[in-house]
Amino acid sequence: MLPHKLIEQSLQRAASAVLPDADVSAILVRPCPDPKFGDYQTNALMSLAKARRMNPRQLATDVLARLEVADLCEKVEIAGAGFLNFRLKDSALANALQAAARGEHLFFDPAAAARTIVLDFSSPNVAKPMHVGHIRSTILGDSLSRTLRLLGHRVITDNHIGDWGTQFGMLLVGWKTLLERAALEREPLSEMERIYKAISSQCDPDKPGYDAARHEAARRELVKLQQGDAENLAIWREMIQLSQAQFDAIYGRLGVQFDHTYGESFYHPRLGQTVDDLMSRGIARESEGAKCVFSDGTRPPKEDPFLIQRDGEWQPNPQLIQKRDGGFNYATTDLATIAYRLEIWHPQEIVYITDGRQQLHFQQLFAVFQRWHLEMAGKLKLAHVWFGSILGEDGRPLKTRSGENVKLSELLDEAEERAFRLVSEKNSDLPEAERREIARVVGIGAVKYADLSPNRQSDYVFSWDKMLALNGNTAPYLQYAYARIQSIFRKGDIQSPASGMPPGALTLSAPEELALAKHLLNFGLTLEAVADEYRPNFLCNYLYDLAGQFTRFYENCPVLKSEGSTRDSRLVLCDLTAKVLKRGLGALGIEILEQM
């Protein structure tokens, strides 16, 4: 077990001995913000003392008296208002690194209780090109799935593509009247988007080009499709197939994989039953011709997603599950989807990764589902992991439906192109094929890292230069640290330094060596934080710090030119750093390179 966890356990035991009735699970050990205080600290005794109106320094003194960490730490200090500061013994640090070098762990432990977690992300719409607005859900979801799997959870990824709904009425009309076959073969999604836009503007009564006949035609085509008309079904299937091929091309470039792609259409046969069930149980009722779920009055108005304040009083804010014309809403599909996932996968957790504008929808959805499946109370966690909008240069959010956005494929092309120019400049003697491969890994990595490193909830303005930057706090900086380590191993003709280490031979003395070694120990804490809060940016921050610690070590501590146990120890540090960088970047979905 890692030192900080052992310290934490001892600390909780000591706190229990002093205060037998206290909940000590919140007493955590965290890395110190500044190494001058020590390596780890706890500030939890201060809040505990506060809650019990005790003197915090006295509590710290009492706990310290019962604390048994002498094998791990130097003398524990009480500081400030009641911090406990821990400084690891060199031997404890060396032991942890040696265990890692022997392959016993890589500074993290598998989750104590593995869960089955369904991740719902990406979810592009059929017949629309994927553009930069789709990148966040896709990249966030992929990195969360990789991180949760690394921690030992059973993760099921499901791409809930938009392959059903009213837009197909318009698409069918467009397909039958406006389609240009040559354009379709050249760029299927652009052509489908073109015909969709042309027809949809004629079907919107609020727009100047409104054409009532077209609107009616679209409605008829949709009904025919839903009734199983052979021609419309064939066209619909072709649209899906063409779209999926384009999605797969993008996913292939991004290295994103899904276990399943049950689109919305998959649930269509279950929607009638879903609505009937909600009606017969009295959860939904008819209102203005539509079927809706209203507040059940069990929550205070402010926390009730089915109430909204308007004109000074609380008014109903229902979730619609069936339209007046008999059509179903996305809420219905989402409800049927949860029920199905529960039935076949039995997850403890279902996580949706979408933009923040859908918060109210998910609050209502989760509330309806809980009323519908009372037996799941406390057994299923439904989570909406939301992210901020990508804004255009004008500060307005990019609209998924307007077509002027930068296509994802163009963004990736440009990323690779810029990386290729750079690698050609830096390393002109490499053959072109190698430079292309380096450019691919660097370019795609840069785009992913640019999207993962900000706090997911902040909005950001889309900028080519920011997405494609290759200097500073970017993926290439982390990949570069890894490549430098591999270069050391190549130059030294060293195969597997860690496994060749004699036990007890690890000697760390330079400040850069110690700082790097101690930072390695915090990998697991970081992975857990990412999994707990669904925030990959914590891992970006950690890896950036790790690469920085390594680079300072690299500048100050020659590896191949040193001798004896110093050389061996430095090789182990290099090897473990490379392994953590590789695993960590892997959890972000970013590849590494042996050379760049």
Add this chain to the structure above:
RNA sequence: GCGCCCGUAGCUCAGUUGGAUAGAGCAUCUGCCUUCUAAGCAGAGGGUCUUGGGUUCGAAUCCCAACGGGCGCGCCA
């Protein structure tokens, strides 16, 4: 109108149960490649954490109010 989110260095952003002197990158300036890859390193300048109250031993973080911005609010997803 009501709800959600946001306001941190010139710009873009981090900031882990409230915790110790608020940190990066970019941009600007000064050094460092005959020594394991300079996509780098060392250093400098740059802050009323929007404003005003409050809670606390301690607030960028929690509460209240104001100002400024984004989004959402019945048949799109």
